[in-house]
Amino acid sequence: MDRDADGMRFLGDAHGVSAQGKTEMDCNLESRVLREGAGHMIKTTEIPIWERYTLSVAEAAAYFRIGESKLRKIINENKGADYVLWNGNRAQIKRKQFEKYIDDCGVI
Template sequence: MSHEIPIWQKANLTLEEAAAYYNIGINKLRQITDRKECEKYVLWVGTRRLIKRVPFEIYLQGEYSI
């Protein structure tokens, strides 16, 4: 019995999930998460990059454009 958790309830999102949820392209998300200050909203699991949903939403609310 497997059930999928909705994206808006997940704590961490893959780049593909984040791209669909925020309507931002994967390449743009990679560019944003390559910055030094991204430690607040990016979690690295080995070489896999996960975006912390709530801190990333706070980051986006403070931005005028990306």
């Protein structure tokens, strides 16, 4: 079995392939890996941006190709909109709802 820099053993990914032998599906799922260390199983999953429910302002700006300043202006003008989720004072963009908003408006 392979070991990472911390000496933890790789048990393989969700498809039973070692960390070095990634398949196309692994790349699409962005490396789902199980590791064993100190008696604990740790499962880490990176969700692709196009499958995430919410996006940070920076992620949404990159995804929708809208500047962060423009996106923050849209959020501040529509604080109660269904596509905005507030985590304390941080706005998260609900991806699908914001896609509908963009589809419905002609100009941003």
